[in-house]
Amino acid sequence: MTKNPAFEEFKQAFPETSTIFAQLYQSVSSKALDEKTKQLVYLAVLTANRYTPAVRVHIREALEAGATPEEIKESIMLTIPAGGLCPFLSVLPDMLEELDTTEKKGESFTPYERTRESKK
Numbered sequence: 001m002t003k004n005p006a007f008e009e010f011k012q013a014f015p016e017t018s019t020i021f022a023q024l025y026q027s028v029s030s031k032a033l034d035e036k037t038k039q040l041v042y043l044a045v046l047t048a049n050r051y052t053p054a055v056r057v058h059i060r061e062a063l064e065a066g067a068t069p070e071e072i073k074e075s076i077m078l079t080i081p082a083g084g085l086c087p088f089l090s091v092l093p094d095m096l097e098e099l100d101t102t103e104k105k106g107e108s109f110t111p112y113e114r115t116r117e118s119k120k
Contacts, residue, residue, distance in 0.1 A: 004053045035065040040075040047076045048083040050090040059098045069099050 011018040033041070039062035046054045055076075062072050076095055080088050 004057045006053055036062065036067050036071075039065050040067060040071060043072060043075045044079050047079045047091045048087050050087050052091050052094045055091045056094050056098045059095060060102070063102060069103075072099065 029038075039058055042058045043055060043062060046058060059072055062075075063069075067075075073095070076091065077088065
């Protein structure tokens with residue numbers, strides 16, 4: 001899995017806070033949405049917030065969860081009507097590069113189901 005260097009630095013600099021953050025994630029995560037859907041939602045929210053490093057990470061997560069490149073592109077493009085064109089444009093180069101890199105490597109992803117326990 002691709003890691004977000006800024007988040008890794010956050011975990012090292014603030015271990016207690018990052019642990020609490022992980023617990024927050026666990027507390028709001030349920031089985032109502034499958035992993036693919038969660039990742040597509042993350043991509044839309046991260047795009048709206050213009051947080052490119054995490055967009056790259058969650059593109060990989062979405063692919064691993066069974067999302068297609070077309071689904072990833074659409075979830076990111078859905079931010080245009082709600083959040084404006086600027087957030088979309090800020091992540092567009094990274095989205096295209098990440099999807100292109102994955103395609104060139106010939107990587108294929110098998111859908112999987114993540115459980116709360118596997119994230120601990």
